[in-house]
Amino acid sequence: MMRRTTVSPASKIVALLACLSCAALLSTGIAAGAEGTVTYQHESLQEYEQQLAGGKIQAASINKVLRSVRITLKDGSHVLAKYGKGEEPKVKQALQAKGVPVTILSHAEAAKEAKKSPKHKLRYIAGAVVIVVLIVVGGVLFLDRKRKAQRD
Numbered sequence: 519m520m521r522r523t524t525v526s527p528a529s530k531i532v533a534l535l536a537c538l539s540c541a542a543l544l545s546t547g548i549a550a551g552a553e554g555t556v557t558y559q560h561e562s563l564q565e566y567e568q569q570l571a572g573g574k575i576q577a578a579s580i581n582k583v584l585r586s587v588r589i590t591l592k593d594g595s596h597v598l599a600k601y602g603k604g605e606e607p608k609v610k611q612a613l614q615a616k617g618v619p620v621t622i623l624s625h626a627e628a629a630k631e632a633k634k635s636p637k638h639k640l641r642y643i644a645g646a647v648v649i650v651v652l653i654v655v656g657g658v659l660f661l662d663r664k665r666k667a668q669r670d
Contacts, residue, residue, distance in 0.1 A: 583628035
């Protein structure tokens with residue numbers, strides 16, 4: 519004769535709460551890790567020139583490899599403007615003429631920045647999807663076992 523072992527409802531609830539708390543902690547950890555990164559708003563070269571003329575730029579960093587200028591505005595926001603080929607000296611001179619501190623990235627730093635990709639965001643999204651799928655599958659299996667136990 520086969521004997522059935524049943525798990526108490528209390529232990530099922532505890533296991534479910536443990537899984538949910540782990541998922542909540544994982545999502546808060548991901549959000550906390552993303553707080554330190556600076557996001558740059560893309561803008562045109564004309565908008566950059568208007569901000570330069572208005573004296574709104576606090577600091578600038580030029581990346582020769584990407585042909586871009588990363589700008590920190592006096593209000594604390596960050597902006598990214600791209601310039602055309604061969605325009606780097608003109609951009610640098612315009613910034614220095616307005617008294618803006620300019621940093622030119624070394625070739626190694628510029629190449630490192632050029633290699634950055636948004637793949638890490640995709641990994642977090644894929645991880646979240648996997649966790650949600652596992653929770654849904656676990657819930658379905660739990661309900662299915664409960665339904666079968668009530669039937670027998």
